[in-house]
Amino acid sequence: xxxxxxxxxxxxxxxxxxxxxxxxxxxxxxxxxxxxxxxxxxxxxxxxxxxxxxxxxxxxxxxxxxxxxxxxxxxxxxxxxxxxxxxxxxxxxxxxxxxxxxxxxxxxxxxxxxxxxxxxxxxxxxxxxxxxxxxxxxxxxxxxxxxxxxxxxxxxxxxxxxxxxxxxxxxxxxxxxxxxxxxxxxxxxxxxxxxxxxxxxxxxxxxxxxxxxxxxxxxxxxxxxxxxxxxxxxxxxxxxxxxxxxxxxxxxxxxxxxxxxxxxxxxxxxxxxxxxxxxxxxxxxxxxxxxxxxxxxxxxxxxxxxxxxxxxxxxxxxxxxxxxxxxxxxxxxxxxxxxxxxxxxxxxxxxxxxxxxxxxxxxxxxxxxxxxxxxxxxxxxxxxxxxxxxxxxxxxxxxxxxxxxxxxxxxxxxxxxxxxxxxxxxxxxxxxxxxxxxxxxxxxxxxxxxxxxxxxxxxxxxxxxxxxxxxxxxxxxxxxxxxxxxxxxxxxxxxxxxxxxxxxxxxxxxxxxxxxxxxxxxxxxxxxxxxxxxxxxxxxxxxxxxxxxxxxxxxxxxxxxxxxxxxxxxxxxxxxxxxxxxxxxxxxxxxxxxxxxxxxxxxxxxxxxxxxxxxxxxxxxxxxxxxxxxxxxxxxxxxxxxxxxxxxxxxxxxxxxxxxxxxxxxxxxxxxxxxxxxxxxxxxxxxxxxxxxxxxxxxxxxxxxxxxxxxxxxxxxxxxxxxxxxxxxxxxxxxxxxxxxxxxxxxxxxxxxxxxxxxxxxxxxxxxxxxxxxxxxxxxxxxxxxxxxxxxxxxxxxxxxxxxxxxxxxxxxxxxxxxxxxxxxxxxxxxxxxxxxxxxxxxxxxxxxxxxxxxxxxxxxxxxxxxxxxxxxxxxxxxxxxxxxxxxxxxxxxxxxxxxxxxxxxxxxxxxxxxxxxxxxxxxxxxxxxxxxxxxxxxxxxxxxxxxxxxx
Numbered sequence: 011x012x013x014x015x016x017x018x019x020x021x022x023x024x025x026x027x028x029x030x031x032x033x034x035x036x037x038x039x040x041x042x043x044x045x046x047x048x049x050x051x052x053x054x055x056x057x058x059x060x061x062x063x064x065x066x067x068x069x070x071x072x073x074x075x076x077x078x079x080x081x082x083x084x085x086x087x088x089x090x091x092x093x094x095x096x097x098x099x100x101x102x103x104x105x106x107x108x109x110x111x112x113x114x115x116x117x118x119x120x121x122x123x124x125x126x127x128x129x130x131x132x133x134x135x136x137x138x139x140x141x142x143x144x145x146x147x148x149x150x151x152x153x154x155x156x157x158x159x160x161x162x163x164x165x166x167x168x169x170x171x172x173x174x175x176x177x178x179x180x181x182x183x184x185x186x187x188x189x190x191x192x193x194x195x196x197x198x199x200x201x202x203x204x205x206x207x208x209x210x211x212x213x214x215x216x217x218x219x220x221x222x223x224x225x226x227x228x229x230x231x232x233x234x235x236x237x238x239x240x241x242x243x244x245x246x247x248x249x250x251x252x253x254x255x256x257x258x259x260x261x262x263x264x265x266x267x268x269x270x271x272x273x274x275x276x277x278x279x280x281x282x283x284x285x286x287x288x289x290x291x292x293x294x295x296x297x298x299x300x301x302x303x304x305x306x307x308x309x310x311x312x313x314x315x316x317x318x319x320x321x322x323x324x325x326x327x328x329x330x331x332x333x334x335x336x337x338x339x340x341x342x343x344x345x346x347x348x349x350x351x352x353x354x355x356x357x358x359x360x361x362x363x364x365x366x367x368x369x370x371x372x373x374x375x376x377x378x379x380x381x382x383x384x385x386x387x388x389x390x391x392x393x394x395x396x397x398x399x400x401x402x403x404x405x406x407x408x409x410x411x412x413x414x415x416x417x418x419x420x421x422x423x424x425x426x427x428x429x430x431x432x433x434x435x436x437x438x439x440x441x442x443x444x445x446x447x448x449x450x451x452x453x454x455x456x457x458x459x460x461x462x463x464x465x466x467x468x469x470x471x472x473x474x475x476x477x478x479x480x481x482x483x484x485x486x487x488x489x490x491x492x493x494x495x496x497x498x499x500x501x502x503x504x505x506x507x508x509x510x511x512x513x514x515x516x517x518x519x520x521x522x523x524x525x526x527x528x529x530x531x532x533x534x535x536x537x538x539x540x541x542x543x544x545x546x547x548x549x550x551x552x553x554x555x556x557x558x559x560x561x562x563x564x565x566x567x568x569x570x571x572x573x574x575x576x577x578x579x580x581x582x583x584x585x586x587x588x589x590x591x592x593x594x595x596x597x598x599x600x601x602x603x604x605x606x607x608x609x610x611x612x613x614x615x616x617x618x619x620x621x622x623x624x625x626x627x628x629x630x631x632x633x634x635x636x637x638x639x640x641x642x643x644x645x646x647x648x649x650x651x652x653x654x655x656x657x658x659x660x661x662x663x664x665x666x667x668x669x670x671x672x673x674x675x676x677x678x679x680x681x682x683x684x685x686x687x688x689x690x691x692x693x694x695x696x697x698x699x700x701x702x703x704x705x706x707x708x709x710x711x712x713x714x715x716x717x718x719x720x721x722x723x724x725x726x727x728x729x730x731x732x733x734x735x736x737x738x739x740x741x742x743x744x745x746x747x748x749x750x751x752x753x754x755x756x757x758x759x760x761x762x763x764x765x766x767x768x769x770x771x772x773x774x775x776x777x778x779x780x781x782x783x784x785x786x787x788x789x790x791x792x793x794x795x796x797x798x799x800x801x802x803x804x805x806x807x808x809x810x811x812x813x814x815x816x817x818x819x820x821x822x823x824x825x826x827x828x829x830x831x832x833x834x835x836x837x838x839x840x841x842x843x844x845x846x847x848x849x850x851x852x853x854x855x856x857x858x859x860x861x862x863x864x865x866x867x868x869x870x871x872x873x874x875x876x877x878x879x880x881x882x883x884x885x886x887x888x889x890x891x892x893x894x895x896x897x898x899x900x901x902x903x904x905x906x907x908x909x910x911x912x913x914x915x916x917x918x919x920x921x922x923x924x925x926x927x928x929x930x931x932x933x934x935x936x937x938x939x940x941x942x943x944x945x946x947x948x949x950x951x952x953x954x955x956x957x958x959x960x961x962x
Contacts, residue, residue: 645834
């Protein structure tokens with residue numbers, strides 16, 4: 011536990027003891043970045059433009075013809091050390107394809123891109139440049155909902171390419187710069203699942219860290235290596251004819267080409283040196299050792315012959331990854347002559363290349379820039395920090411923050427780098443992007459982060475948003491300790507705003523951890539604070555407050571707060587992520603209080619807003635869809651429920667909060683069960699259970715357990731149901747019995763589970779005890795939806811206990827709530843016992859209103875519609891391997907998955923360790939291109955929620 015401050019009147023504080031890279035647009039470099047928010051992080055456009063072909067570029071039709079063999083080669087890898095013309099070849103190929111009006115996307119990679127969110131953002135943006143219709147849905151997700159898993163964004167991107175109706179080409183240059191496993195997983199996914207109309211070219215100086223042998227179609231892999239790129243005598247002759255001021259005969263060209271072994275950079279050095287040396291034979295002797303001593307030879311043949319101002323310019327500007335006249339002027343300490351120097355270097359072919367058509371940006375060849383930096387450090391090491399400092403100031407003035415931070419770190423300006431990172435992090439968090447700030451903060455020295463309270467606060471927000479609640483709690487605990495030590499700046503307004511934000515973070519962490527009581531305590535403090543905290547901070551605090559109040563029976567209070575907040579929104583104002591999340595929580599509160607009509611209205615409006623502003627596959631839309639689907643299912647609108655769940659299960663498992671995932675797994679499993687797909691229903695429940703175990707969401711686990719037990723009992727498998735009940739009876743009561751808040755819902759699931767098993771064992775009187783205990787607590791808290799579930803089962807248990815009058819009373823109680831909300835399937839899914847009870851209720855309850863009688867008749871009609879259908883389990887031998895994709899052992903594992911067994915149960919059945927079962931499942935997911943058990947089962951069986959069904 012840790013201490014958090016709350017303002018006390020009139021003075022002082024008292025202690026209370028106790029939660030990518032989205033870009034609103036692709037900006038066009040420094041000339042236009044001044045629009046929009048000051049701390050909005052923009053992408054570097056020149057990374058997404060093929061470099062212009064250099065003067066004297068030799069066309070190599072044979073290699074281009076090989077690259078154009080795209081009918082048989084969908085992935086091409088061009089591998090060669092620096093200076094062999096790898097990038098020039100790829101740029102030439104891109105230019106040729108662009109002239110043919112093909113969609114060509116280019117991305118030059120560097121070490122900064124070894125981050126999944128940043129790499130994903132550049133990948134999507136580069137394909138957006140190639141064709142707006144290709145990546146607009148993926149871009150929408152990145153712009154407005156960074157909580158959507160990056161693998162989902164890539165799937166949406168690939169779907170956009172597959173449906174665009176034309177060929178798409180993607181070039182990833184310097185792909186060997188990528189080494190992080192999450193980034194390599196994205197590239198591997200691209201390579202494995204690229205659609206037929208997509209070709210991918212990879213450029214690398216060495217073998218990329220990718221498992222290219224695992225491509226879906228290895229025969230479509232083509233390689234071009236250093237031997238293919240070496241210049242022939244004819245290539246060398248053409249090169250010297252275009253670049254050398256000294257005429258060379260065939261013999262001299264052959265001599266120089268042999269000396270350099272066809273190394274293009276070596277030939278370029280020779281071309282530059284010929285005007286000084288003049289003797290090709292002598293030059294060839296020197297070139298033979300050039301590649302082993304490139305620094306010396308560059309100095310002797312190039313740098314030593316440059317005018318001193320040009321050499322100084324090269325040395326000083328070598329600290330830059332890319333150059334434009336303005337930043338070079340800043341590096342050189344003022345003046346405006348950098349543009350002329352860049353022009354001079356390009357005219358003289360001194361290893362420089364323009365990066366865009368307007369020649370605003372350049373870069374040096376890697377060989378030259380590396381050699382220059384080493385020389386700069388040797389000759390004038392004291393100048394290096396100053397040069398980086400000037401660079402960081404220029405990039406900051408242009409609001410190009412990634413480069414500003416990088417140069418600030420290199421200059422030793424650690425506090426400045428931390429301040430810019432903090433400002434940008436808060437901007438990104440406001441847009442709902444937790445991943446990019448974590449990447450930025452991770453690049454800072456730990457001591458600098460430790461000394462900045464607001465930066466640590468940003469880190470805590472980001473960790474909480476990304477479901478990393480344990481490290482988030484540790485971070486916020488450290489922030490609170492720092493506050494407790496009295497490290498304040500004396501500005502009371504700032505202090506109060508910081509305190510409100512600390513409380514909001516704690517409330518968010520509590521919400522994600524499913525601790526509604528703690529969320530209410532700290533969310534209320536943060537939300538009611540008069541401190542000038544950011545509006546988005548207040549909205550997250552309010553969301554946590556709603557969560558807590560919902561399980562305190564305070565829906566009227568939630569409604570008043572929410573209505574007041576909505577009334578303050580300006581007409582035409584577009585809701586952001588925190589607005590939609592708050593609205594979704596209001597809908598959730600209405601749902602648990604049995605206000606299904608109100609909940610439906612809110613969920614439908616929020617889902618429409620989320621899909622239009624963010625996208626169908628976004629995390630926020632998926633979470634809302636799961637909640638809305640449970641209402642549609644309850645109201646027997648099955649086709650609507652199937653439609654909004656389609657293709658969303660994997661996203662829900664990755665990114666939905668606990669409440670939304672409870673509703674999603676419930677409605678999805680019930681729909682599958684209704685269609686006789688019990689194996690798929692059990693698989694999705696096991697997927698939910700695994701998420702619950704990973705995130706310690708016991709409410710979700712108990713909901714999945716309760717539904718699994720229901721399915722086992724429907725199949726007559728009382729033994730397995732009893733096993734689950736016994737395992738839970740040893741652990742759940744000590745944790746949940748007597749607790750308040752969202753724990754009530756978990757306790758209710760446990761009581762329902764135990765009651766079902768007891769009734770199946772002909773111990774209905776004991777089941778009544780469980781259900782009556784649960785009913786008292788949920789009714790006291792106004793959790794009317796749970797009240798209906800308990801009353802329905804209690805009525806059946808009382809009927810089995812021959813307490814017939816009490817059974818009708820319990821049923822009448824459920825009917826009164828259900829009638830107001832149009833509830834159908836909570837009754838119908840209980841099968842024949844409930845139908846018989848409803849029929850008796852209709853016969854003997856003569857004093858019911860006409861409206862209630864009509865409602866009972868409607869329920870009886872719903873029973874007739876499904877013909878009292880009982881789902882049957884999927885037989886073990888129903889799973890067959892699609893195209894022999896799976897091994898015999900993998901098929902065995904998948905058979906047990908389809909029967910709803912957990913990893914531990916599969917291990918016991920097959921005499922395998924649980925870790926071995928996980929390994930087999932990972933292989934199954936890879937082979938079937940799926941991400942969850944439910945997808946694996948449906949992939950093999952050809953079943954699932956996405957089938958088009960028109961009849962109910």
